[in-house]
Amino acid sequence: MEKANYAEFGDVISYRMVFVLFTTIDHHKKSVTIGSGLLRNESIESYSWLLKAFLKTHGKEPTLVLTDQDVAIKQAVENVFRNSKHRLCMWHIVKNLKKKISNDLFTNTDFTKRFSKLVWDINMKPDVFEVKWGLLMKEFNLEDTRWFKYMFTIRDSWIPGYFSDIPMCGLIKTTSRSENGWEVYIVQHNNSESDFKNEFKVEIKVEEKEINCSCEHFKRMGVLCRHAFTRMMRCGVKEILGRYILKRWRKDVISRNYRFSSVQSDSVDCENVKLVNDSYYSFESCLDIVRDDKKRLALFAEKQQILLKEFESDYISPGLKSKTDGEVVCKLLGVTIPIPEEINIHVPEVQSNKGSGVKKRIPSAGEVAYENCRKEHRMCSGCGKRVLHNLRTCPERVGAAKSTKDNKNKKQ
Numbered sequence: 001m002e003k004a005n006y007a008e009f010g011d012v013i014s015y016r017m018v019f020v021l022f023t024t025i026d027h028h029k030k031s032v033t034i035g036s037g038l039l040r041n042e043s044i045e046s047y048s049w050l051l052k053a054f055l056k057t058h059g060k061e062p063t064l065v066l067t068d069q070d071v072a073i074k075q076a077v078e079n080v081f082r083n084s085k086h087r088l089c090m091w092h093i094v095k096n097l098k099k100k101i102s103n104d105l106f107t108n109t110d111f112t113k114r115f116s117k118l119v120w121d122i123n124m125k126p127d128v129f130e131v132k133w134g135l136l137m138k139e140f141n142l143e144d145t146r147w148f149k150y151m152f153t154i155r156d157s158w159i160p161g162y163f164s165d166i167p168m169c170g171l172i173k174t175t176s177r178s179e180n181g182w183e184v185y186i187v188q189h190n191n192s193e194s195d196f197k198n199e200f201k202v203e204i205k206v207e208e209k210e211i212n213c214s215c216e217h218f219k220r221m222g223v224l225c226r227h228a229f230t231r232m233m234r235c236g237v238k239e240i241l242g243r244y245i246l247k248r249w250r251k252d253v254i255s256r257n258y259r260f261s262s263v264q265s266d267s268v269d270c271e272n273v274k275l276v277n278d279s280y281y282s283f284e285s286c287l288d289i290v291r292d293d294k295k296r297l298a299l300f301a302e303k304q305q306i307l308l309k310e311f312e313s314d315y316i317s318p319g320l321k322s323k324t325d326g327e328v329v330c331k332l333l334g335v336t337i338p339i340p341e342e343i344n345i346h347v348p349e350v351q352s353n354k355g356s357g358v359k360k361r362i363p364s365a366g367e368v369a370y371e372n373c374r375k376e377h378r379m380c381s382g383c384g385k386r387v388l389h390n391l392r393t394c395p396e397r398v399g400a401a402k403s404t405k406d407n408k409n410k411k412q
Helices: 002-009 044-058 071-080 090-100 109-120 126-139 146-153 217-221 226-234 270-290 294-314 318-322 325-333 365-374 395-411
Strands: 012-015 019-025 031-038 064-067 085-088 192-194 201-205 210-213
Touching: 019 044, 031 044, 044 071, 064 071, 071 085, 085 090, 090 109, 090 146, 109 126, 201 226, 210 217, 210 226, 217 226, 270 294
Parallel strands: 012 064, 064 085
Antiparallel strands: 012 019, 019 031, 192 201, 201 210
16 A cells, blocks of 8 residues: 555655654545655665665655755765655754744744744745845844854755745645645636735636646645636636646545555556556446445346456466465565575664663653662661651751741740
């Protein structure tokens, strides 16, 4: 199922560490897993090995890859996914903001709201962003702050406006998803009109059967925007052109029976894959119609058997002739055939995630109390007992000192 998900939705992906999870967005806008791996460490070599295995399994590079700012990941993506665009996770960057500025500035709602609005705006063009960034830095005296200067130099790797030319770039902006895809009958109308409410330009080209909006929502998300629909309704348009109904959003993009297929096709012919999925979908639709009618269901099953025997008499899949179940499984897992008779499996070294620190987890209050009760305590010179406190914090001594003080106050 991971291969099917990547084939249809793998335009934009994201992954995390050290258990690396590759995720994407399906036709229900839900996160789906398209791959995973366990790494011994977080080096460039380890990530490169994993990305090569991913590429070998799926056979194509994604258009866009989202990760955090880890240097090793960045280099591995550049080494393996040479045709992919690498984008940094917005959530990680915004999260770092608190560490890079003073607490007074971070609690300044005017600054945080304006900063968030500036960096998250998907409609803002790069030149507009650069001007507004400069004004914001100048107003709050951040022009010489090293972190802001650096983030501005790499703005084309995280600010949304710099990815507007990439199809489906708006599907994922953070790796938190882990943290993809790709003619209505139109009446005669003017070549371009404005949506007066929001000032977006909607252009309809009758001859080319094309509709464009200046918000570029279709390019980023793969669905027409509300501005386009509003203009189409005003024009009396009754049907959406097929070119604006992307395959990745169709409910039948992946057959429900795909996961049960025992033999995977080596073909990369998209038309062939479409025919396979359409065949599954047609079969399922017929079955749904006749399942409650015993007579029609029996007729359907009979016709299926006749068709099956006809095809089996003419052709048997070479894959079924030449491959055992074990070989099919090995192929899916990327295991080299033949499998060696002896396989030595070494216990991997324990590797902590980057940024996790060297300390153990924080113990609970109960665990602390249990460990303390097991320790052999030092003797308190105040009360003469082996306890947790010392002379300075001894309750008896503190109590005696307080009583003495109170008596003195009374006498005065």
